[in-house]
Each structure stands twice: as C-alpha cells, then as structure tokens.
Amino acid sequence: MNRTLNTIIAAIITLLVLVLACSANWASSHEYLPAREGPDGIDISHHNGKINWKKVKDKCPDLSFVYIKCTEGATFVDPKFKANVEGARSQGYNVGGYHYFRMTSSAHDQFAHFKQQLDGVDCNLIPMVDVEKNDGKTREELQDSLHVMLDLLEAAYGVKPVLYGLNASYNRLCAPEFNGYTLYIGRYGDDSPVVTGAGRYAIWQYSISGIIKGIPQPVDLCRFHPDTDLEDILLPQDPTTPTIEVRQ
Numbered sequence: 453m454n455r456t457l458n459t460i461i462a463a464i465i466t467l468l469v470l471v472l473a474c475s476a477n478w479a480s481s482h483e484y485l486p487a488r489e490g491p492d493g494i495d496i497s498h499h500n501g502k503i504n505w506k507k508v509k510d511k512c513p514d515l516s517f518v519y520i521k522c523t524e525g526a527t528f529v530d531p532k533f534k535a536n537v538e539g540a541r542s543q544g545y546n547v548g549g550y551h552y553f554r555m556t557s558s559a560h561d562q563f564a565h566f567k568q569q570l571d572g573v574d575c576n577l578i579p580m581v582d583v584e585k586n587d588g589k590t591r592e593e594l595q596d597s598l599h600v601m602l603d604l605l606e607a608a609y610g611v612k613p614v615l616y617g618l619n620a621s622y623n624r625l626c627a628p629e630f631n632g633y634t635l636y637i638g639r640y641g642d643d644s645p646v647v648t649g650a651g652r653y654a655i656w657q658y659s660i661s662g663i664i665k666g667i668p669q670p671v672d673l674c675r676f677h678p679d680t681d682l683e684d685i686l687l688p689q690d691p692t693t694p695t696i697e698v699r700q
Contacts, residue, residue, distance in 0.1 A: 490514070491662065491673035493655070495550070497521035498532040500669045505539035507666030515545060516682045517674075519580055519636075522549035523566045526557035537573040546682065548577025550616065555587035559600035567608060578685050579605055580614035580636060584621050594625055602633070611688055614655075623648040634684060636674070654680040 493516050496503065508515075518540045521530040530536075533549065540547045551566040570579060581601060586594040605613045612633055617626060619639040628649025637645035638657035645653040655674050662673040676682075 491658075492676045493517035493519065493674045494662070494664070495519040495521075495657065495672045495674065496536060496667070498530050500667050500671055502532070502668065503536060503539060504666040505543045505545075508540075508664055509543040509545075509666075511665040516676070517546045517548065517577055517685060519548045519550050519577065522551055522569050523562075524552035525554040526561035526565050529565075529569055533569065534573055537575060541574050546577055546686065547575050548580055548614070548685065549573070549575050550580035550582050550614075552582045552584075553598065553601060554585075555589040555594055555597060559597045559604065563601055563604040563608075567605075576687055578611055578614050578634070578687055579609060580616055581605070582616040583626060584618055586625055591625055595629055598626070598630070602630075609687065614685060616657075619645045619647075627651075634680075638672075652679075653677055654684060 490512070494512075496518065498521070518536075520533060520536045520540065522533050523529055537547055537549070549566075549570050551562065553562065566579070581598070583594075583598060589597075602613050602615070614636050615626070615630055615633040616636040617638070619637050622635070622637060627647050628651060631647055631649055631651030634654045635645075635647065635651070636655040636657065637647070637653040638660070639645040640657075640659060644656050644658075647653060654677050656677065657672050657674045659673040661670040664671055
C-alpha cells in the first residue's frame with residue numbers, strides 16, 4: 453500500500469514539475485519579459501494591426517529599437533508604415549524601415565521605391581533589407597541583384613544596410629558572401645542563430661509570437677548579440693557618402 457501511495461505521489465510531483473516547466477517556456481516565448489530578460493527590440497508590419505504606441509511605451513519603456521515594414525518589391529507600400537513610424541517616434545523609440553526584397557523586380561526599381569518612402573518619414577536607424585526567397589531564380593542571380601540593392605543603399609545613406617533573413621534561408625541563399633553586413637537573423641527557440649562561414653548575427657529575432665499590450669497581433673521579439681548594441685544600427689548623424697562601385 454505504501455509503495456503504491458509513494459508511486460502516486462511521485463507521479464503527481466513529476467506532473468506538476470512538467471506543467472510548471474511548460475508554463476515557463478510558454479511565457480518566455482510569448483510575453484514581454486522585464487529588465488534584461490526582455491526583448492531589445494521588435495519588428496512589425498500591417499499584419500500586427502492598429503498599434504496603440506502609448507500602451508506599448510507604458511508596457512515596454514526600454515525597447516532599444518523598432519523596425520517597421522516599409523515596402524516590398526517595386527510597388528507595394530505597407531499601408532501602416534507612416535502611421536507606425538509617427539506613432540513609435542512620438543513615444544521616443546528609435547525607428548527604422550525595412551524592405552522585403554523580391555526577385556520579381558529589378559534592384560534599381562526596388563531601391564528607388566524604398567528610398568522614396570524612407571525619405572518621407574523620420575527614421576533614425578539604418579535601413580534594413582529582408583531577404584527570404586529567391587522567387588525561382590538561382591542563388592547567383594539573387595546574390596547579384598542583392599549586391600546592387602545593398603550597394604545603392606550604402607551609397608545613398610553612407611553606411612552598410614542591415615540584412616535580415618531566416619537562419620536556414622539566409623545560409624542557403626546568402627552566406628557566407630554577405631556575412632560582412634550587420635545580420636538580423638530569425639531563429640525561434642532557445643538556440644541562437646549560426647551563420648555559415650566566418651561571421652555572426654548582430655540581432656536575433658527569437659520569437660514571432662510575443663504578446664505586448666497595445667499591439668493587437670503577436671509580434672516579433674529580438675535581442676542584440678552580446679557584442680552588438682544600439683550604436684551599431686543608428687544612422688550616422690553626419691554620414692560620409694562612401695565611394696563604392698555599384699554593380700549593374
């Protein structure tokens with residue numbers, strides 16, 4: 453009888469430990485965590501809904517950065533881009549715009565489209581290019597076009613752009629040729645991103661399911677690499693336009 457009772461008690465304790473562990477894991481990936489355990493930044497688009505930036509600030513006063521979707525391809529403009537930039541900047545956040553790169557339009561057309569929208573708002577972070585697919589083109593074709601896009605942005609803003617990719621697709625399409633850029637890499641869970649070849653991530657997008665008051669839909673949560681900080685993604689105050697040869 454005692455042996456049976458002890459077995460039952462042990463099973464109950466084991467179950468409680470598992471429940472608590474699962475709850476902790478869910479909370480860490482879904483909720484804003486205070487102090488140093490929380491995200492350093494977030495990235496958003498119109499998919500996150502109409503954002504109440506005052507509530508976001510009240511909940512997350514220490515976010516270092518907010519990247520906001522600006523454009524995609526050569527024609528699409530995120531319908532909430534300007535409103536999100538204005539709302540985030542009104543609360544004192546550092547803000548940057550990002551472009552979703554496609555192989556369905558030329559790099560020159562995409563650059564002109566992106567820059568036109570960026571120049572109409574108050575962003576103080578280095579522009580970012582999001583590369584996730586090759587649209588049926590070869591790796592070499594993608595890299596040639598991406599080089600042009602990044603060179604054009606560097607010539608315009610006096611600094612190398614930030615480059616975003618999901619860990620697997622970045623390694624498949626871009627690494628190691630683009631590892632010299634400031635890399636913003638998505639990899640979800642406990643394991644930080646690992647890039648192929650020499651180099652490392654600068655920003656880790658570690659969750660796509662964060663819950664922050666004021667943002668209606670789950671949001672991407674991000675952390676700096678220990679050797680990266682806000683200074684590495686701020687636009688220079690007095691940029692010196694680099695002399696670079698833009699690929700054609």
